[in-house]
Amino acid sequence: MGRLFLVELEGKSYCCRHCKTDIALCDDVVSKSFQSRHGKDYLFSKVANVYAGKKEDRMMMTGMHTVVDIYCVKCGSYVGWRYEFAVEKSQKYKEGKSVLERYKVWGPDGNNYWVAQEAEAGAGDSDTDD
DSSP states (O other): OOOOOOOOOOSSEEEETTTOOEEEEGGGEEEEEEEETTEEEEEESOOOSEEEEEEEEEEETTEEEEEEEEEETTTOOEEEEEEEEESSGGGGGGTTOEEEEGGGEEOTTSOBHHHHHHHHHHHTOOOOOO
């Protein structure tokens, strides 16, 4: 195995929940209103320190997409997916962008999505304002 080179991100960032490797900057968030089977997801214009799996076609809530799963380059943990191709014209804006699953990354202030989610559930608030 070769030497591992990590990109250091300057500014507030999201990082791998397992090894704390920087993955994306807060400034690169395109949308916080994505949803997957595990909960809330964020769409990013660019990410760093990840590697891609095999391309595959997936039927998603917004139609058919060609995607690749993305993994933390340091520890190999699954962190989300990247859109390679969108069939629907209205979904073309997603091409080349990545989705990070919030339960797989630490937030910019060091928070864990599951901890924050449980605190909100205890307070009776819903997370619908994003």
